[in-house]
Amino acid sequence: MKRSDRLYALMQRLKDGHLHTAEAMAQDLGVSVRTIYRDMDTLAASGVPFEGARGSGYTAQAMITLPPLNLTQTELEALHVGLAAVGSAESDELSAAARALAEKVDAVLPEDVGTPVGKFGFATYPFAEAAQGFRHMPAFRKAIRARQKLRLRLEGEDTMHTVRPLHLDYWGRVWTCVVWDETDASFVTFRIDRVADLTPLPGLFVDEAGKTLKDFHALQS
Template sequence: MKRSDRLYALMQRLRDGKLHTAEAMAQDLSVSVRTIYRDMETLAESGVPVEGTRGYGYTVRAAITLPPLNLTEEELEALHLALATLGAAELDDVSAAARSLSGKIDAVLPEESGPAPAPFGFATDAFAEAAHGFVHMPAVKNAIRARQKLRIESRQDVHIIRPLHIDYWGRVWTCIAYSETTEAFLSLRIDRIDSLSIVPGLFVDEPGKSLADWRASQEARP
């Protein structure tokens, strides 16, 4: 498993808010406990709100809003996209302004102990590809609103999906979907989508295939 895939798998596990030991995560992912320790440090440095210590366990804090504003998902998406794009631009003044804005955002985030996260909107190496997913974001969002099926090609996988929800977690955007190909729920990293196309026909909620069913399955996880 690639390191970025392992980090994503760890984020997905931690998001349930429960305490997870390094030993259990290492066993599930077939890596050493020391590797999990390093991964937790990487996630924290990337801005994922990881809490915990070696020998005790790890969890994540609740999602952070920027006081006095509560950002909508669309506003957060726009802010992240703008900073990620400008930060990568080869324009000194613009890049400097983007980093200044990122610093101001960091300054109003709640103070927490532990290592300081990377500036908001600027991906670390482990998630440097996350910004590539923005090209597919409008099509996925439109399909969710229209309840339109999509054909998704991602790496070596092809799925016919019912897109249900766009989720943001630790600077990675995902699409929660039900795959008609595998007859199971998927959490697709949008930056890993190579191509997508509309499949004729709309979908309606069916038992076992809805967003509510997916949420119930997450709550039932041990």
């Protein structure tokens, strides 16, 4: 398993709200406990909101809130895109300013238990490529609103899949999408930045038993 895939698997595991020990995660993923500790350090540096420490276990926190503003998904995306774009600019001055702004945002994040804290402005390797997924965000949002099917292929795969997009989620600067995959007849959650090819299809879909977002959540509980 690639390190980026393992980190994503760890994020998905933490999202269930339960406490996970490094030992249990290491056994399930077939790696050493020391590797899990390094991975958790990387996730923390990437801004993934979780609680815990070595020896006590880890669990995910809730959505980020910036006082006095509550950010919507679209507003959070806009802030992320802007900081990422300016931060990677060739101008050293603008890049430094963007990073300084990110630090100021970090500084005003609340520290109460109900709101996660973490670096926001820039992802740490291996999620720096997540910005590539932003080009697909409008298509996914439109498809979810219109209940429009999509034809897509994920990076590293040859198979094209016809999917019903159900929900977008923001997780530590990585955007994911929950879909019902008609090709494999199953629910799938994937990172948006892994989408290599995407084509909106003319066909729309209606709710069917076993294929809705409510059904997906029921399977996760």
